[in-house]
Amino acid sequence: MRAAIADGTLPVGSRLPASRVLAAELRVSRGLVTEAYQRLAETGQVAGRGRGGTVVVAAPPAAPAAPAGPAPRGGPIDALRALPCRIDLSPGVPDLTAFPRTAWLQAERRVLAGLTAADFGYGDPQGTPALRGAVAGWLARNRGIRADPGEVVVVAGVAQALGLLAQVLPGAGVRRVAVEDPGSLGARQQLEHGGLDTVGVPVDGAGLDVAALRASGAGAVLLTPAHQFPTGVVLDGERRRELLAWGAAGGLVLEDDYDAEHRYDRAPVPALRALAPESVAYAGSVSKLLAPALRLGWLLVPRRLHEEVVEAKRHADLGNPVLAQLVLARLMDSGELERHLRFVRRRHRRRRDAMLDAVARHLPGARVHGAAAGLHLMVTFDGADFPDTALAADALTLGVKAHPLSWHRISPGPPGLILGYAAGPAAEIEEGVSLLGRALRTRIRDQRR
Template sequence: MSRSNQSDTEGSKSPSGSDFLQLDVGQAPPGGRTEWLAGRLRAAIADGTLPVGSRLPASRVLAAELRVSRGLVTEAYQRLAETGQVSGRGRGGTVVVAAPPPAAAPSRAPERGGLVDALRAVPCRIDLSPGVPDLTAFPRTAWLQAERRVLASLTPADFGYGNPQGTPALREAVVGWLARNRGIRADPDEVVVVAGVAQALALLTHVLREKGVHRVAVEDPGSLGARQQLEYGRLETVPVPVDEAGLDVAALRASGAGAVLLTPAHQFPTGVVLDGERRRDLLGWAAAGGLVIEDDYDAEHRYDRAPVPALRALLPEGVCYAGSVSKLLAPALRLGWLLVPPRLRDAVTAAKRYADLGNPVLAQLVLARLMDSGELERHLRHVRRRHRRRRDAMLGAVAELLPGARVHGAAAGLHLMVTFDGAGFEDTDLASAALALGVKTHPLSWHRIRPGPPGLILGYAAGSTGEIEEGIAALATALSSVAAPAETGRKVFPERRQPPGGSRVVRG
């Protein structure tokens, strides 16, 4: 596309001129010029010709160049604004703010894991994806100060290859952190430093397969990413139902699996806590030879309930415990820890050695200093207050704008699960419609193995309260488009509207 006629007097990224998008109004069908123009602009946004952040020509300029009325161009721009793809910004012009999803985006195709990665790359106005922390809250000043102190204390020998199991300083700091925050008593020799929980699972899949374990039970619904990590390691995953008391241990026993992966403190995605009776039953299963892989997902982020002890604190010899700072600081750090029973420790350490020779030493030492100084706990208190405000904003918006929705898991974590019991639509269609309006979510069906009611998983940590409220409003619009009765095409669940008080909340 030629840019020879682009105006550069205002420093705009957008094209203008008679060859803008090489439009030829003669191609428009009779009486359909407005939709033709809107469609051409929509297609250019979708294929990246007009990227997010680019500015459309002023309506009067484009109208003159196409030799059409200004009202026709204004109406085409308005249609894109109504679907959330452009936004009028006064003197700043009309700016592209969101691209529609790829045709294959939220889908139930077998390659759903790749689609999750693809979804992360899709531009949007508001990101309500689960698992995204408040990246703006990263404690840059504290990290830099700790890094300077660490660098000042290092000797030349410290810049060599480190211990594949992790630096002694971080393993000791992790032991202290877990004792203070999760009630776990451990020895530094029990800790293996890993590149997040994903690598912890990768190491365990290798070790379990070598030891003859080929079937691992997983929660259903449960994390799609964790399940695919196990399957990538050539383990068979067996779904075990989750209800309001957590994992169904009777179904686990019947599954014949030799190990189980679960999130007992704050189940993903439902938010339920594994109750006392189920915990005792599970620990009995582990004591009889089963292996529990405990992903302590979101355990630090609690709002409306007292913390529950980690399973690792109750049965160290039967539980592999995995945690990280991805949701507390940032996923980009790729820092986590894995505690394994003595019978697996040498094998896991060897797998870590052959995987990457160990995590980068400098980042480990900086994290250790943040833990030992109390700075990490101060940061946790800060983000917990911020997250609670954002959770409350999302709860209020869902209650007001999504009547009939049922909210799960509000007591802790960084996301809510919203279900629409008895609804006659696919949640992938709802997620696609929301993405077309510039709002990212995860359809619940992505994280199911067996069928269940449609729903969404909505993260609230990454956006401001205003963005959250705007995002839920867009979801209400998307819901209207996919769930409206055929005879009217407008109302959403009119027969299921609740009395004042809005959506039902299950505080898990």
């Protein structure tokens, strides 16, 4: 019946057969038909009209048509991103409606007015001196990192930074990289696509387990110490000291500082790069601050890897587009980017609070992780025995996107969801979590049968 409603065989407004009649036609019990109607009502697809019977009131989102070209590459995240939905609670996206269009346009006009004809030629593959200087200043002010502009390599986001590192690390004798478990599936895929082997290292309430890292035999480790993805844990002081000692003994730390600027209920956490520049490769971007579409980020590596990384960047794309670099540099130097950060931080905090309230109301028993900072929450359903992929699929049939936690796990663990709250208004967050609650109740009832 769901399929018939979805494909229009039972259009919105049509009346379903009486339960007694359908039961006789299908030769099943009337109770079974009644239960089916009840489930359709719980998902908002039908409604009782008294003597008017049961009527179709909404169709679920139609499955997307098969693409004309190849299937989406990159795994489940890319596939999910391509699907239509009404409410997108996927993690990793800021409030794109807040992009500072006026400030960007004004900065672009000023930049264009000052360019010479020669400035439109090929740029420095390492990045324009203006942006490298601006990034150095930004990192000093916001992340406590003291870096010379010559150390900065401008990249097309953290994804490219990881891809470049995957190219140069084998030359430094590193072919196995430890990753956080749970940790970003996308980041792990970047390293593996570059030919590196990855091994999971557990994350607990204090962050990455450094003892397990030592036992893994990895020559490098990728981690998110300021706001671990997806748990939100901060790497604590003792673990930091242990990790830096591991780095000083020859290990390489790959620090993904993906959303450290977004914090609400705690003080900023210093970047590891600020403490040990010769054993930490540091990557960041404006994807969570302005917009992923800009594809602008930065990479700082130990001196022994710098020339190889610049050479890999040269062969990758000859450098990022110059105009966008110069506009971003102007926003950073003028203080406009800090003003934008203050504005979106207030907005994101309100949306975070709205999601916390909605989770408390609609997902009773769910445990919330990582609420003090970032752009997402992780919720776990401790003790539940259903697959979180099934819950996410149920939510998608109701028009809501969310990441199942298991996508980002290597080892098994409790089911959960990763819910982004930055991209949509509070009313949309409330509705989305309410629909998740509906899917959860149905899933739990089905598991008990």
